[in-house]
Amino acid sequence: MKTSFPTTTSEQLQRTVRAILALAILIGAASWSQPHVDGSDLWWHLASGQYIWQHGEIPLADPFSHTASGQGWTNHSWLWGWLFWAAYDGHADFAAWFNLALLVVLFALIAWNAWRVSRSWLATGAATWLVAATCHWFLDLRPHVVTLLFTALLLSTLDWRRAPWLWPPLLALWANLHGGFAFGLGLIGLCALLQTEQAVRRRQPLPRAAWAGVVCAALAVGLNPWGFAIYEIPFQHLYTESPFGTLIEWQAVAPSLDPRSYAGRFWWIASFTLIGVLCGKATRFSIALTVVTAVMAISARRFIPLFAVSAAPLVALGLGAILDVARRRLPVVSKPWPQWVAGGAALLGAILLWNDVRFLPRPLQRWTSGESYPGGAAAYLAAMPDPPSRLFNYYGWGGYLMLQAPGIPVFIDSRASTLYDDDLAADYLGMLDAAESWRERFERYRVDAALVPTHSRIAAALRNQRPAWRVAYVDPRSVLLFPPPGPTRPQLAAPSRLLPEGADLQLSRGFRWRRQGDLERASTALLAAQRMDPMQLFVYGELMFIASLQEDADGVRHWIEAALQVYPRRWNPIWSFAEQAWGAMGRCEERLEALRNIRLRSPFIADELREDVQAKIRESECSP
Helix, strand or coil: CCCCCCHHHHHHHHHHHHHHHHHHHHHHHHCCCCCCCCCCHHHHHHHHHHHHHHHCCCCCECCCECCCCCCECCCCCHHHHHHHHHHHHHCHHHHHHHHHHHHHHHHHHHHHHHHHHHCCHHHHHHHHHHHHHHHHHHCCCCCHHHHHHHHHHHHHHCCCCCHHHHHHHHHHHHCCCCCCHHHHHHHHHHHHHHHHHHHHHHCCCCCHHHHHHHHHHHHHCCCCCCHHHHHHHHHHHCCCCCHHHHCHHHCCCCCCCCCCCHHHHHHHHHHHHHHHHHCCCCCHHHHHHHHHHHHHHHHCHHHHHHHHHHHHHHHHHHHHHHHHHHHHHCHHHHCHHHHHHHHHHHHHHHHHCCCCCCCCCCHHHHHHCHHHCCHHHHHHHHHCCCCCCCEEECHHHHHHHHHHCCCCCECCCCCHHHCCCHHHHHHHHHHHCCCCCHHHHHHHCCCCEEEEECCCHHHHHHHHCCCCCEEEEECCCEEEEECCCECCECCCCCHHHHCCCCHHHHHHHHHHHHHHCCHHHHHHHHHHHHHHCCCCHHHHHHHHHHHHHCCCHHHHHHHHHHHHHHCCCCHHHHHHHHHHHHHHHCCHHHHHHHHHHCCCCCCCCCHHHHHHHHHHHHHHCCCC
């Protein structure tokens, strides 16, 4: 005799399973929210927000650099910086929690858009997780998250009868939060255009409300401090011959089907999107939008998240079609108990995705790779009674210095072509590489200090020239140099006179003593730094290297494991430290293992670095 569930029980079962799957979808998607990339843009946005809070006005000219001082600056993300500074000022980690909240809303909208077209919770979950995993590397704390969020919001409301009324206020807000408003305007314009084409073809009334919404939204964009001049923002990135065009995020997508890589995930999304189109249920608008964003993403990898968010409904359709085939061939899948199993498995999988994710303590530092910035050098600059006025700095550190060493004008920062011209960018690259005529460029810009990576070419050139530049502060991350002594150049204070007794100062001492060969004092200082701040990643690299110099293989392994315990997702710097340590010991097999553990799947890995690691692997392969 067959036993069947009562209708009420069946409905309760379905609601419970749906609730479990919805929870699993959000938990699993959120595990991809914390990329291991340097979030260099965050700092200048916070500095801008701080300026607005302190001065009560939006700067229309650059107040932060000496190379573009007073030059007109269109900070199209001023409102984002203002909001995030307010969170950051309350507590630094509030900015991280704020961003996480926005991403959870984004993932919920992506899931909603996927479910509306597929009506399959499993397809929705798989599509949302795939989109989140594809966006993973791009989800640092930057205002572009607003563009992803508002794109998902538009897609979820396009079929509302009064949707055009939403467009003007949304675009007005968008234009003050991020320059991606141009995409939003194009999205609603595409929607209105396809509605018009359909109306003409079917001889129906034209969609006047849609076009009214588009026109009003285009006018509403002008409600910002720069008016309609803000429409120039999207065109500032179109000149590919600019030195700024060499930034990795503007490079094309690599060919790959490796699902562990950004490119592989992109092409898998494209594949499922194609299946969704072929199943015959996709709308012309969703197809057109996906094609447009796919072309954008292929030409510049920074647009991959925009493509993924736009393609999510079609991905869900494609996955739903695959599941339908599975259900027809395996009818048991449609019974109640497999639904419970699927819901439980999804929730378990979502929890397991968090296995190597550390959000506490200090989520902001983890989210931005904050330990890679020149904290000690910035503190030294901020404490100087007579700081430099024409600093030359590493590009990725400019925004950090704007926030952490306020009042000291920078040479360049990641505002890139929205402020700096191509000549300055070319000069910066030549100076950083110590290329021909770098001295003349230093003199032309009247550089009176340099803060650059410790092992950069310009650092070596400045220290090797005669007379040599003086080192004010140095650690494994950065070196702060000043011109040779002179009648108008005062003596430099020792770091211990300007910095508090903290981890940065101990790291600097340990690095100096290690380079001088005093391994005992270096170990003492570095162990003190590690006790003061276990999240000082470069301390572990120094301790690995000291252990290698002492021929202590167990010590090297100990500090590798200790670093991975603190930062389980900082594979590349940790294994790079390990590779150097094993190389110093002449341990070929261990060095090869460390090199193979370096992950080269991120969209922000330069080709030169990838080729260098692969070349080292070939060189380090030991014969049996």
